[in-house]
Amino acid sequence: MIFDTHAHYDDQAFDEDREELLAQMEPSGIGGIVNVGASLRGIKASQELAEKYPFIYAAVGVHPDEVGALDEERLMWMYELCRRPKTVAVGEIGLDYYWDKEARGLQKQWFIRQLEMAKETGLAVNVHSREAAQDTFDIIKEHHAGTTGGIIHCFSSSAELAMEYIKLGYYIGVGGVVTFKNARVLKEVVEKIPLERIVVETDCPYLAPAPNRGKRNSSLYLPLVIGQIAQLKGITVQEAEAATCENALRVYNRIRQ
Numbered sequence: 175m176i177f178d179t180h181a182h183y184d185d186q187a188f189d190e191d192r193e194e195l196l197a198q199m200e201p202s203g204i205g206g207i208v209n210v211g212a213s214l215r216g217i218k219a220s221q222e223l224a225e226k227y228p229f230i231y232a233a234v235g236v237h238p239d240e241v242g243a244l245d246e247e248r249l250m251w252m253y254e255l256c257r258r259p260k261t262v263a264v265g266e267i268g269l270d271y272y273w274d275k276e277a278r279g280l281q282k283q284w285f286i287r288q289l290e291m292a293k294e295t296g297l298a299v300n301v302h303s304r305e306a307a308q309d310t311f312d313i314i315k316e317h318h319a320g321t322t323g324g325i326i327h328c329f330s331s332s333a334e335l336a337m338e339y340i341k342l343g344y345y346i347g348v349g350g351v352v353t354f355k356n357a358r359v360l361k362e363v364v365e366k367i368p369l370e371r372i373v374v375e376t377d378c379p380y381l382a383p384a385p386n387r388g389k390r391n392s393s394l395y396l397p398l399v400i401g402q403i404a405q406l407k408g409i410t411v412q413e414a415e416a417a418t419c420e421n422a423l424r425v426y427n428r429i430r431q
C-alpha cells in the first residue's frame with residue numbers, strides 16, 4: 175500500500191472532481207493520505223475530509239505564510255482539534271524566507287508555539303522550510319528534538335543536513351521533485367540516507383512528478399516517485415512501496431493506536 179504523507183485535497187484545484195478522484199484512491203493502492211492544514215480554513219477542511227473518508231487523516235497547523243491570522247483563541251481551537259482521533263500530526267508549520275509574507279520574528283514565534291502544541295498533544299510534526307534551512311534546524315533542535323519526531327516535508331537541502339535531522343529522529347519527505355532531471359541534490363539525498371527514514375508525499379495539487387510536471391498533482395502519481403526511489407536505492411518498487419508506507423505509519427503513530 176502507498177501512503178501519501180502530505181496532501182492538500184481541500185485546495186480549490188480539486189473542487190470540480192474531488193469525490194470522483196478520491197474514490198479512485200483505494201482501488202489504486204493508495205491506502206492512506208494525510209491532508210495537511212496550512213491556513214485556518216485548510217485546518218477545518220482537513221478535519222471534514224478526515225471525517226468523510228476512512229483512509230484520510232488530518233494534520234492541524236498553520237503555514238508560516240499565514241501565521242498573522244493566529245492568536246491565543248485560535249491556538250486553543252487547534253489544541254482541541256489535535257486531540258481528535260483522526261488528527262495525526264501538527265503541520266504544516268515552519269519558516270518560509272522565500273515568500274517572506276510574515277515577519278521572520280513572528281514566523282519563528284508561531285513555529286515554536288506549534289512545536290510545543292505537538293509535544294503537549296503527542297503528535298508528530300510536518301515541517302515546511304524554504305530558504306530557511308539553518309533557522310529551521312536550530313529551532314527544531316532546541317524546541318522539539320527528542321520528543322514526538324516528524325517529517326521534514328519536501329526536503330530541499332543537502333544530504334548532510336538530512337542526516338542531522340535523522341539523528342534527531344526525523345523522517346525525510348520526498349515527492350515529485352525527485353523525478354525532475356535537475357534534482358541532482360535530492361537524488362543524492364535519497365541515495366545516501368537510510369531507506370527506513372524516507373516517506374513519500376505529493377504536496378498536491380503542486381509538484382507533480384515527471385512526466386506530468388506542471389500538471390495538477392494527486393496521490394495517483396506516487397508510483398512515479400516510488401519508482402524513482404527504488405531505482406536510486408537499487409531495490410524493487412514493491413520494497414520501496416512497503417518501506418515508505420511502514421515508515422509513514424511509524425512516524426504518524428496515532429494511526430495504529
Ligand code: NI
Nearest residue numbers: 180210266377
Ligand atoms: Ni504543503
